[in-house]
Amino acid sequence: MMDELERDPLLSAALRDAAGPAPEPDWDALRGRIAARAELPLARRRAAVRAPARRAVRALLPLAAAAGIAGVAWTALTPRSPVLTPAERSEIDAAVREGLPDQVHLLLTGEAADAALLDVVDVRAPAERGG
Known part of the structure:
Protein backbone atom coordinates (compact mmCIF):
# COMPACT_ATOMS: atom_id res chain seq x y z
CA MET A 1 0.00 0.00 0.00
CA MET A 2 1.05 3.53 -0.55
CA ASP A 3 2.06 5.61 2.40
CA GLU A 4 0.25 8.85 3.08
CA LEU A 5 1.75 11.79 1.24
CA GLU A 6 3.49 14.31 3.39
CA ARG A 7 2.13 17.76 2.57
CA ASP A 8 4.38 20.74 2.91
CA PRO A 9 2.44 23.65 4.46
CA LEU A 10 4.88 26.28 3.10
CA LEU A 11 4.60 24.97 -0.46
CA SER A 12 0.81 24.80 -0.15
CA ALA A 13 0.65 28.43 1.04
CA ALA A 14 2.95 29.58 -1.79
CA LEU A 15 0.79 27.85 -4.43
CA ARG A 16 -2.39 29.32 -2.97
CA ASP A 17 -0.85 32.82 -3.06
CA ALA A 18 0.31 32.37 -6.67
CA ALA A 19 -2.77 30.69 -8.22
CA GLY A 20 -5.50 31.53 -5.78
CA PRO A 21 -7.77 29.04 -4.08
CA ALA A 22 -8.30 25.68 -5.81
CA PRO A 23 -11.51 25.65 -7.87
CA GLU A 24 -14.28 23.18 -7.02
CA PRO A 25 -14.19 20.26 -9.44
CA ASP A 26 -17.19 19.96 -11.79
CA TRP A 27 -17.87 16.25 -11.39
CA ASP A 28 -20.89 16.26 -13.74
CA ALA A 29 -18.87 17.77 -16.58
CA LEU A 30 -16.08 15.26 -15.98
CA ARG A 31 -18.56 12.36 -16.01
CA GLY A 32 -20.11 13.68 -19.26
CA ARG A 33 -16.75 13.96 -21.01
CA ILE A 34 -15.74 10.45 -19.95
CA ALA A 35 -19.07 9.01 -21.16
CA ALA A 36 -18.81 10.85 -24.50
CA ARG A 37 -15.29 9.58 -25.15
CA ALA A 38 -16.15 6.00 -24.13
CA GLU A 39 -19.39 5.78 -26.15
CA LEU A 40 -17.91 4.77 -29.52
CA PRO A 41 -15.38 2.21 -28.19
CA LEU A 42 -18.08 0.59 -26.05
CA ALA A 43 -20.48 0.43 -29.01
CA ARG A 44 -17.77 -1.27 -31.09
CA ARG A 45 -17.21 -3.86 -28.37
CA ARG A 46 -20.93 -4.60 -28.07
CA ALA A 47 -21.20 -5.02 -31.85
CA ALA A 48 -18.16 -7.32 -31.88
CA VAL A 49 -19.74 -9.53 -29.22
CA ARG A 50 -23.06 -9.79 -31.11
CA ALA A 51 -21.56 -10.35 -34.58
CA PRO A 52 -20.80 -14.10 -34.21
CA ALA A 53 -24.32 -14.79 -33.01
CA ARG A 54 -25.79 -12.89 -35.98
CA ARG A 55 -23.57 -14.79 -38.39
CA ALA A 56 -24.59 -18.12 -36.87
CA VAL A 57 -28.29 -17.26 -37.13
CA ARG A 58 -27.82 -16.01 -40.68
CA ALA A 59 -26.19 -19.35 -41.57
CA LEU A 60 -28.88 -21.44 -39.85
CA LEU A 61 -31.91 -19.75 -41.42
CA PRO A 62 -31.51 -21.32 -44.89
CA LEU A 63 -30.81 -24.69 -43.28
CA ALA A 64 -33.97 -24.45 -41.18
CA ALA A 65 -36.02 -23.46 -44.22
CA ALA A 66 -34.62 -26.37 -46.22
CA ALA A 67 -35.36 -28.78 -43.37
CA GLY A 68 -38.95 -27.51 -43.17
CA ILE A 69 -39.46 -27.93 -46.90
CA ALA A 70 -37.92 -31.41 -46.79
CA GLY A 71 -40.18 -32.36 -43.87
CA VAL A 72 -43.29 -31.24 -45.72
CA ALA A 73 -42.20 -33.07 -48.86
CA TRP A 74 -41.40 -36.22 -46.87
CA THR A 75 -44.81 -36.34 -45.22
CA ALA A 76 -46.62 -35.53 -48.45
CA LEU A 77 -44.80 -38.16 -50.51
CA THR A 78 -44.80 -41.05 -48.06
CA PRO A 79 -47.48 -43.62 -48.88
CA ARG A 80 -50.46 -43.71 -46.60
CA SER A 81 -51.25 -46.83 -44.67
CA PRO A 82 -53.66 -49.02 -46.61
CA VAL A 83 -57.36 -48.98 -45.79
CA LEU A 84 -58.54 -51.81 -43.58
CA THR A 85 -59.51 -54.95 -45.33
Whole structure:
Protein backbone atom coordinates (compact mmCIF):
# COMPACT_ATOMS: atom_id res chain seq x y z
CA MET A 1 0.00 0.00 0.00
CA MET A 2 1.05 3.53 -0.55
CA ASP A 3 2.06 5.61 2.40
CA GLU A 4 0.25 8.85 3.08
CA LEU A 5 1.75 11.79 1.24
CA GLU A 6 3.49 14.31 3.39
CA ARG A 7 2.13 17.76 2.57
CA ASP A 8 4.38 20.74 2.91
CA PRO A 9 2.44 23.65 4.46
CA LEU A 10 4.88 26.28 3.10
CA LEU A 11 4.60 24.97 -0.46
CA SER A 12 0.81 24.80 -0.15
CA ALA A 13 0.65 28.43 1.04
CA ALA A 14 2.95 29.58 -1.79
CA LEU A 15 0.79 27.85 -4.43
CA ARG A 16 -2.39 29.32 -2.97
CA ASP A 17 -0.85 32.82 -3.06
CA ALA A 18 0.31 32.37 -6.67
CA ALA A 19 -2.77 30.69 -8.22
CA GLY A 20 -5.50 31.53 -5.78
CA PRO A 21 -7.77 29.04 -4.08
CA ALA A 22 -8.30 25.68 -5.81
CA PRO A 23 -11.51 25.65 -7.87
CA GLU A 24 -14.28 23.18 -7.02
CA PRO A 25 -14.19 20.26 -9.44
CA ASP A 26 -17.19 19.96 -11.79
CA TRP A 27 -17.87 16.25 -11.39
CA ASP A 28 -20.89 16.26 -13.74
CA ALA A 29 -18.87 17.77 -16.58
CA LEU A 30 -16.08 15.26 -15.98
CA ARG A 31 -18.56 12.36 -16.01
CA GLY A 32 -20.11 13.68 -19.26
CA ARG A 33 -16.75 13.96 -21.01
CA ILE A 34 -15.74 10.45 -19.95
CA ALA A 35 -19.07 9.01 -21.16
CA ALA A 36 -18.81 10.85 -24.50
CA ARG A 37 -15.29 9.58 -25.15
CA ALA A 38 -16.15 6.00 -24.13
CA GLU A 39 -19.39 5.78 -26.15
CA LEU A 40 -17.91 4.77 -29.52
CA PRO A 41 -15.38 2.21 -28.19
CA LEU A 42 -18.08 0.59 -26.05
CA ALA A 43 -20.48 0.43 -29.01
CA ARG A 44 -17.77 -1.27 -31.09
CA ARG A 45 -17.21 -3.86 -28.37
CA ARG A 46 -20.93 -4.60 -28.07
CA ALA A 47 -21.20 -5.02 -31.85
CA ALA A 48 -18.16 -7.32 -31.88
CA VAL A 49 -19.74 -9.53 -29.22
CA ARG A 50 -23.06 -9.79 -31.11
CA ALA A 51 -21.56 -10.35 -34.58
CA PRO A 52 -20.80 -14.10 -34.21
CA ALA A 53 -24.32 -14.79 -33.01
CA ARG A 54 -25.79 -12.89 -35.98
CA ARG A 55 -23.57 -14.79 -38.39
CA ALA A 56 -24.59 -18.12 -36.87
CA VAL A 57 -28.29 -17.26 -37.13
CA ARG A 58 -27.82 -16.01 -40.68
CA ALA A 59 -26.19 -19.35 -41.57
CA LEU A 60 -28.88 -21.44 -39.85
CA LEU A 61 -31.91 -19.75 -41.42
CA PRO A 62 -31.51 -21.32 -44.89
CA LEU A 63 -30.81 -24.69 -43.28
CA ALA A 64 -33.97 -24.45 -41.18
CA ALA A 65 -36.02 -23.46 -44.22
CA ALA A 66 -34.62 -26.37 -46.22
CA ALA A 67 -35.36 -28.78 -43.37
CA GLY A 68 -38.95 -27.51 -43.17
CA ILE A 69 -39.46 -27.93 -46.90
CA ALA A 70 -37.92 -31.41 -46.79
CA GLY A 71 -40.18 -32.36 -43.87
CA VAL A 72 -43.29 -31.24 -45.72
CA ALA A 73 -42.20 -33.07 -48.86
CA TRP A 74 -41.40 -36.22 -46.87
CA THR A 75 -44.81 -36.34 -45.22
CA ALA A 76 -46.62 -35.53 -48.45
CA LEU A 77 -44.80 -38.16 -50.51
CA THR A 78 -44.80 -41.05 -48.06
CA PRO A 79 -47.48 -43.62 -48.88
CA ARG A 80 -50.46 -43.71 -46.60
CA SER A 81 -51.25 -46.83 -44.67
CA PRO A 82 -53.66 -49.02 -46.61
CA VAL A 83 -57.36 -48.98 -45.79
CA LEU A 84 -58.54 -51.81 -43.58
CA THR A 85 -59.51 -54.95 -45.33
CA PRO A 86 -63.07 -56.17 -44.80
CA ALA A 87 -61.78 -59.00 -42.59
CA GLU A 88 -59.89 -56.54 -40.35
CA ARG A 89 -62.91 -54.22 -40.19
CA SER A 90 -65.24 -57.06 -39.14
CA GLU A 91 -62.72 -58.15 -36.50
CA ILE A 92 -62.64 -54.62 -35.05
CA ASP A 93 -66.44 -54.36 -35.16
CA ALA A 94 -66.74 -57.66 -33.30
CA ALA A 95 -64.36 -56.43 -30.59
CA VAL A 96 -66.36 -53.21 -30.22
CA ARG A 97 -69.67 -55.12 -30.01
CA GLU A 98 -68.31 -57.34 -27.26
CA GLY A 99 -67.09 -54.40 -25.20
CA LEU A 100 -70.15 -52.13 -25.48
CA PRO A 101 -73.88 -52.55 -24.82
CA ASP A 102 -76.01 -53.08 -27.93
CA GLN A 103 -77.56 -49.63 -28.14
CA VAL A 104 -74.26 -47.79 -27.63
CA HIS A 105 -72.68 -49.82 -30.43
CA LEU A 106 -75.61 -48.95 -32.69
CA LEU A 107 -75.18 -45.26 -31.88
CA LEU A 108 -71.45 -45.32 -32.54
CA THR A 109 -71.76 -47.12 -35.86
CA GLY A 110 -74.61 -44.94 -37.06
CA GLU A 111 -76.97 -47.92 -37.43
CA ALA A 112 -79.28 -46.71 -34.69
CA ALA A 113 -82.78 -45.48 -35.33
CA ASP A 114 -83.79 -42.02 -34.13
CA ALA A 115 -85.22 -43.47 -30.92
CA ALA A 116 -82.07 -45.42 -30.02
CA LEU A 117 -80.64 -42.50 -28.07
CA LEU A 118 -83.71 -42.47 -25.86
CA ASP A 119 -83.30 -46.20 -25.24
CA VAL A 120 -79.74 -45.72 -23.99
CA VAL A 121 -80.30 -42.55 -21.99
CA ASP A 122 -83.63 -42.26 -20.30
CA VAL A 123 -84.45 -38.55 -20.35
CA ARG A 124 -87.91 -38.83 -18.84
CA ALA A 125 -88.60 -37.18 -15.52
CA PRO A 126 -88.24 -39.46 -12.46
CA ALA A 127 -92.02 -39.42 -11.91
CA GLU A 128 -92.61 -40.74 -15.44
CA ARG A 129 -90.03 -43.52 -14.97
CA GLY A 130 -91.83 -44.75 -11.94
CA GLY A 131 -89.30 -43.58 -9.42
